Amino acid sequence: MSKWKLERGNPSVTILQLAGVFFILCLFFTLHRYYSFYASFDQGIFNQVFWNNLHGRFFQSSLSSSLSTNVIHAGEVPTVFYHRLGQHFTPALLLWWPIYALFPSPATLTFLQVTLVTAAGVVLYILARQYLQPSLAVMITASFYAANAVIGPTLSNFHDISQIPLFIFTLLLAIEKRWWWLFWLMAVLVLAVREDSGVGLFGVGIYMILSKRFPRAGIGVCVLSFGYMLVLTNLIMPLFSQDISQRFMLERFGQYADGNKASTLEIIWGMISNPWRLLVELVTPVDRTIKYLIGQWLPLAFVPAISPAAWMIAGFPLLQLLLGKGSLVLAITVRYALTVVPGLCYGAILWWSQHQHKFKPSFRRLWIGCICLSLFFSFTSNPNRTFYFLIPDSVKPWVYISLPQQWQHVAKIRLLLAQIPPDASVSATTYLVPHLSGRRGILRLPALELRNDAQEVTKVDYAIADLWQLQQYQAAFKDDRRQLQDLAKLVDRLSNNQEYGIIGFQNGVVLLKKGASSDIQATAAWLQFRQQLQILNIQSLNPVTFADYPIAPEKPC
Template sequence: MGKTWVSRWREDEQLKPVIIAASLFFSLTLFFAVHRYYSFYSNTDHGIFNQVFWNSLHGHFFESTLSSSLSANVIHNGEIPSVSYHRLGQHFTPALLLWLPLYALFPSAATLNVLQVILMTAGGIVLYFLAKHYLPPQIAVMIAWSYYGANAVIGPTLGNFFDLSQLPLFAFGLLLAHAKRCWWLFWVLAALILAIREDAGVILFSLGVYFVFRDKSPQIGLAVCTISLAYMLALTNLIMPLFSDDISKRFMIERFGHFATHEQASTLEIIWSMISNPWRLLVELVSPIGKKLDYLLSQWLPLGLIPAVASAAWLCIAFPLAQLFLQQGDERFAITIRYAVALIPGLFFGAIIWWSGHQDKFKPKIRRFWKICLGLSLLFTFTGNPHRAWFFLMPDSFSPWAYRPLTVQWHHVDQVNTLLAQIPSDASVSASRYLVPQMSARRAVLRFPDVQFRDDQGNVQSVEYIIVDLWQLNPSQSVIKKERREVAYSVEHLDKLINSREYGVMGFKDDALLMKKGVESESQAMMGWLEFRQKIDTLVKGLVEG
């Protein structure tokens, strides 16, 4: 009888260091990611996904008031956010339904942190077996270690839940299925990659280009390219507009508005604008050259810079890299946010293919250099404090000094939790962004200062509760300019609501304010708020004037 896969695993001595690395990655990222959530460092994006899961669990698939608040109809047309808004008009993410049974067992925003860590960890295990198909076990182990030590893997895993966390598992699985010629699994995983989100087809298209030019399966490559391109164009131009106009009115303009000639543009119009002006396309691809080289070096570093000289890596990342470099804004250059994960499959597979043709170069000097690069990647990840996941280990700033001890942060958490406990689980809520995730498992939740929504009957309602944590954004606590200005913005809106007597102050603890619709303010809570206003008034004026 042939050996079972379990027995083969047990006999694979090289698997043990990979399992150790995977266990360390899983344990540490899980601890810090979950701790970050319970410490009130997760924010609106995490709440959006949690509300999508919660609504889907209750039969309202992919609906979200939080996403509605960010829609083109609300931002550009001044409409009221709706509880029945389908997020599929912004991001088409049917693959999320795969994990709905897990969420049903543990319906909590923290479950999404756990799911994300599981997905990213599993991706590294599949990567090891993919590398081992092409390479000796020693190099395959180094490839797996590089994955678990990559800034572009660790950083996003520690942050808010994001849909691309499914990509490493699906993409490495697809590449392994291709190597094993297991075509049914290959096409299933290709479909799952497309189902991750509307632009995941760009990644699949790039892998198809590799199959055409570098692999012995050009017919498979052409099929992959054709299917992924057709799917993306049909999805963004025909299907997603059925849910909302966000693709043409918001996302394409926000990301590629410098290629648009009107206030709105479809994906086809943006693509045509790019290819009809090749000189501008080239300029946008390479400039600003310094930031783009720094970004690439950060991506190459854990692999010992090998992807820089690996033609397979360049083919596999060509289109997702172009998509990233052609966008607007500096956020795309952040190695620790979700966009960085789009390049992970292509970079690591490209490195595997390079090593398969240069195994003789795996010598002590090269191994030492590789390990040094991997160590630097881990060092830069730690010192970068991605998503402030270890705020209690590193200050937010050295000059000016800004540091929050763990005891201080958890005292604040305890205080705010007493206010959150007063909000019924089915009540409509408007919350400040660091409290949105905690409040997002409900039909109607908004990010403050939004307070009105359209209910299931189409009627406009004001939320029943408002909870705003100003301690987290306090100018004396935060050194981030955007957060400091948010205090002035929030205080201005809170003053209006209190003065209108539509809401009463129910509680004020540690700079966190709880208000309820249609009640009189409690005297002690109101006194706490007024004392806070006097204390912060000078700072707020300075922020507004600045």
């Protein structure tokens, strides 16, 4: 191409087109994921939090309670009045309370997430134009929208980190415009996103100091962010629960601590006092670390790898991930990856501001190729099973659910969900939880007991399990096979001892009601389904080759 076509058009129109395509496609696929019952547990958690906020019970969630250390480690019963702020301190969610009040639905959260990320890209373009010619600014923005670390988290369940890019890009734009009132407002909002979002803000402060642009303000940012995180995690969050020290710090950074609990100060000291272990954690596993860095750099044509500003700003949230443990920490499609993106984009902008002469046709073509590769990997990674109807989950053995199959199943699910009163307590399997989460009492099966507002331990009024979904995946995924067998035994036990009655059965989905008599037809259909499962169990005694590349489930918040 002798002349790049972006130079011939209106860059503002191009950006709006990019943003529009990103918004429409992501909204379509995420809403389809929700309405076809592939949104999972975290979507239910956030929807219940918003629903409780709407009713004046701020940040309470029985679903979050089921993940608390009191339940997991102490064996207590989940409570409907548990405050999630002990797990994640997320006051920024109140910003979107009026929107949810107008449209109280899990789908509203999906719309909100896509809107936040799309708006972040528009602000990024305005930020890039402070330094770069229009065609370069467009390429930076296109790289953002094409990044696997952006697409994957956007196509996931709703999460609080989706606010980070918009707030950080606005904060950086405020620096360039010298709008200090907006800068400090955004700094407060970044900290309000969650308890660890100050890590990214700390990186901005380090850049302001080392670049010598605004050293005094940078020192203030570093002191504010670091001090806030320490006070919040050591003094404020423990007022709600002990989850931060007894569960979350140990799950992410337990290798630096001794004992069954650890504060952030103890984790930091554990890192400082054992530098060798710190170094090993930083680079291992080597293959996954390299793959992760390549995935982050690819859409920006690897420019952030040689940009000092990118390392200053993105280095700290990246360090937080590299030093943590767990299979999802270095997963490019999981929400944590989004925290690294703003620093990489801003670092690329600053690098190009000094090297615009290198933006030649040959490099443009290379860059476009990198963007296309990033889009390709974003699609083929099938983030959060969003493209389940296009990409098989396993090839050997073959596991694939077509669109007609799933939507026929959806119709059956809705028939049973309609029988559950909106004020009844319920326990449901993972993919049914979001659609039932707008209520006071809800759990995930096999849990059945919860403590209500009267401080009484009671069993849920209804239980509903989608065993058909597990049946489709059990051939290739061990966890799904185990859950299928365990839940089938649970239904048998509850119905046989007449504690719950089977009042509905449709296409592998069973609905039980506490204290009810079992429906004859539903019970007959259930027994026939159980015979099919027994045949599968017998067949499963033979050796089975499981997929080498199963899609990892999203980690609960």
